Amino acid sequence: MSFYFCLYIFMFSVFSxxxxxxxxxxxxxxxxxxxxxxxxxxxxxxLMFNYSFYIYLFMMTFYVCEGVLGLSVLVYMIRCHGNDYMNSLFVW
Incomplete structure:
Protein backbone atom coordinates (compact mmCIF):
# COMPACT_ATOMS: atom_id res chain seq x y z
CA MET A 1 0.00 0.00 0.00
CA SER A 2 2.77 2.45 0.84
CA PHE A 3 4.47 1.61 -2.46
CA TYR A 4 1.40 2.85 -4.33
CA PHE A 5 1.32 5.93 -2.15
CA CYS A 6 4.92 6.76 -3.14
CA LEU A 7 4.07 6.25 -6.80
CA TYR A 8 1.04 8.50 -6.37
CA ILE A 9 3.22 11.23 -4.84
CA PHE A 10 5.75 10.81 -7.64
CA MET A 11 3.13 11.09 -10.40
CA PHE A 12 1.42 14.03 -8.70
CA SER A 13 4.71 15.91 -8.39
CA VAL A 14 5.68 15.22 -12.02
CA PHE A 15 2.23 16.40 -13.11
CA SER A 16 2.56 19.57 -11.02
CA LEU A 47 13.96 -2.73 3.95
CA MET A 48 12.32 -5.30 1.68
CA PHE A 49 15.52 -7.03 0.60
CA ASN A 50 17.50 -6.50 3.83
CA TYR A 51 20.19 -4.41 2.15
CA SER A 52 22.38 -2.01 4.04
CA PHE A 53 21.42 1.62 4.11
CA TYR A 54 24.61 2.94 2.52
CA ILE A 55 22.86 3.50 -0.81
CA TYR A 56 20.13 5.36 1.07
CA LEU A 57 22.69 7.68 2.71
CA PHE A 58 24.52 8.09 -0.58
CA MET A 59 21.35 9.15 -2.40
CA MET A 60 20.29 11.39 0.48
CA THR A 61 23.63 13.20 0.22
CA PHE A 62 23.10 13.85 -3.48
CA TYR A 63 19.53 15.02 -2.90
CA VAL A 64 20.63 17.47 -0.20
CA CYS A 65 23.30 18.87 -2.54
CA GLU A 66 20.68 19.21 -5.28
CA GLY A 67 18.36 21.11 -2.93
CA VAL A 68 21.11 23.48 -1.80
CA LEU A 69 22.13 24.13 -5.39
CA GLY A 70 18.53 24.91 -6.37
CA LEU A 71 18.08 27.33 -3.47
CA SER A 72 21.35 29.08 -4.24
CA VAL A 73 20.28 29.58 -7.87
CA LEU A 74 16.95 30.93 -6.62
CA VAL A 75 18.65 33.42 -4.26
CA TYR A 76 21.04 34.52 -7.02
CA MET A 77 18.18 35.03 -9.43
CA ILE A 78 16.16 37.06 -6.94
CA ARG A 79 19.18 39.26 -6.25
CA CYS A 80 19.86 39.85 -9.94
CA HIS A 81 16.35 40.02 -11.42
CA GLY A 82 14.23 40.93 -8.40
CA ASN A 83 11.73 38.07 -8.84
CA ASP A 84 11.57 34.34 -9.46
CA TYR A 85 9.49 34.29 -12.63
CA MET A 86 10.59 31.81 -15.27
CA ASN A 87 9.87 34.24 -18.11
CA SER A 88 12.33 36.82 -16.73
CA LEU A 89 15.17 34.39 -17.45
CA PHE A 90 14.66 34.47 -21.19
CA VAL A 91 14.10 38.19 -21.75
CA TRP A 92 17.17 40.12 -22.87
Whole structure:
Protein backbone atom coordinates (compact mmCIF):
# COMPACT_ATOMS: atom_id res chain seq x y z
CA MET A 1 0.00 0.00 0.00
CA SER A 2 2.77 2.45 0.84
CA PHE A 3 4.47 1.61 -2.46
CA TYR A 4 1.40 2.85 -4.33
CA PHE A 5 1.32 5.93 -2.15
CA CYS A 6 4.92 6.76 -3.14
CA LEU A 7 4.07 6.25 -6.80
CA TYR A 8 1.04 8.50 -6.37
CA ILE A 9 3.22 11.23 -4.84
CA PHE A 10 5.75 10.81 -7.64
CA MET A 11 3.13 11.09 -10.40
CA PHE A 12 1.42 14.03 -8.70
CA SER A 13 4.71 15.91 -8.39
CA VAL A 14 5.68 15.22 -12.02
CA PHE A 15 2.23 16.40 -13.11
CA SER A 16 2.56 19.57 -11.02
CA UNK A 17 6.05 20.19 -12.43
CA UNK A 18 4.65 19.99 -15.96
CA UNK A 19 1.68 22.26 -15.28
CA UNK A 20 3.13 24.86 -12.89
CA UNK A 21 5.93 26.63 -14.74
CA UNK A 22 5.52 30.26 -13.64
CA UNK A 23 7.76 30.48 -10.56
CA UNK A 24 11.09 28.79 -9.99
CA UNK A 25 10.23 28.20 -6.33
CA UNK A 26 7.20 26.11 -7.30
CA UNK A 27 9.34 24.11 -9.73
CA UNK A 28 11.90 23.50 -6.98
CA UNK A 29 9.18 22.33 -4.60
CA UNK A 30 7.90 19.91 -7.24
CA UNK A 31 11.42 18.59 -7.78
CA UNK A 32 11.85 18.09 -4.04
CA UNK A 33 8.61 16.14 -3.92
CA UNK A 34 9.99 13.88 -6.68
CA UNK A 35 13.21 13.45 -4.72
CA UNK A 36 11.38 12.61 -1.49
CA UNK A 37 9.20 10.02 -3.17
CA UNK A 38 12.27 8.38 -4.75
CA UNK A 39 14.05 8.43 -1.41
CA UNK A 40 11.10 6.69 0.25
CA UNK A 41 11.08 4.09 -2.54
CA UNK A 42 14.79 3.45 -1.98
CA UNK A 43 14.11 3.05 1.74
CA UNK A 44 11.36 0.50 1.06
CA UNK A 45 13.65 -1.35 -1.33
CA UNK A 46 16.40 -1.53 1.30
CA LEU A 47 13.96 -2.73 3.95
CA MET A 48 12.32 -5.30 1.68
CA PHE A 49 15.52 -7.03 0.60
CA ASN A 50 17.50 -6.50 3.83
CA TYR A 51 20.19 -4.41 2.15
CA SER A 52 22.38 -2.01 4.04
CA PHE A 53 21.42 1.62 4.11
CA TYR A 54 24.61 2.94 2.52
CA ILE A 55 22.86 3.50 -0.81
CA TYR A 56 20.13 5.36 1.07
CA LEU A 57 22.69 7.68 2.71
CA PHE A 58 24.52 8.09 -0.58
CA MET A 59 21.35 9.15 -2.40
CA MET A 60 20.29 11.39 0.48
CA THR A 61 23.63 13.20 0.22
CA PHE A 62 23.10 13.85 -3.48
CA TYR A 63 19.53 15.02 -2.90
CA VAL A 64 20.63 17.47 -0.20
CA CYS A 65 23.30 18.87 -2.54
CA GLU A 66 20.68 19.21 -5.28
CA GLY A 67 18.36 21.11 -2.93
CA VAL A 68 21.11 23.48 -1.80
CA LEU A 69 22.13 24.13 -5.39
CA GLY A 70 18.53 24.91 -6.37
CA LEU A 71 18.08 27.33 -3.47
CA SER A 72 21.35 29.08 -4.24
CA VAL A 73 20.28 29.58 -7.87
CA LEU A 74 16.95 30.93 -6.62
CA VAL A 75 18.65 33.42 -4.26
CA TYR A 76 21.04 34.52 -7.02
CA MET A 77 18.18 35.03 -9.43
CA ILE A 78 16.16 37.06 -6.94
CA ARG A 79 19.18 39.26 -6.25
CA CYS A 80 19.86 39.85 -9.94
CA HIS A 81 16.35 40.02 -11.42
CA GLY A 82 14.23 40.93 -8.40
CA ASN A 83 11.73 38.07 -8.84
CA ASP A 84 11.57 34.34 -9.46
CA TYR A 85 9.49 34.29 -12.63
CA MET A 86 10.59 31.81 -15.27
CA ASN A 87 9.87 34.24 -18.11
CA SER A 88 12.33 36.82 -16.73
CA LEU A 89 15.17 34.39 -17.45
CA PHE A 90 14.66 34.47 -21.19
CA VAL A 91 14.10 38.19 -21.75
CA TRP A 92 17.17 40.12 -22.87
Missing amino acids: LILIRKHILLCLISLEMIVLSLLILILFYC
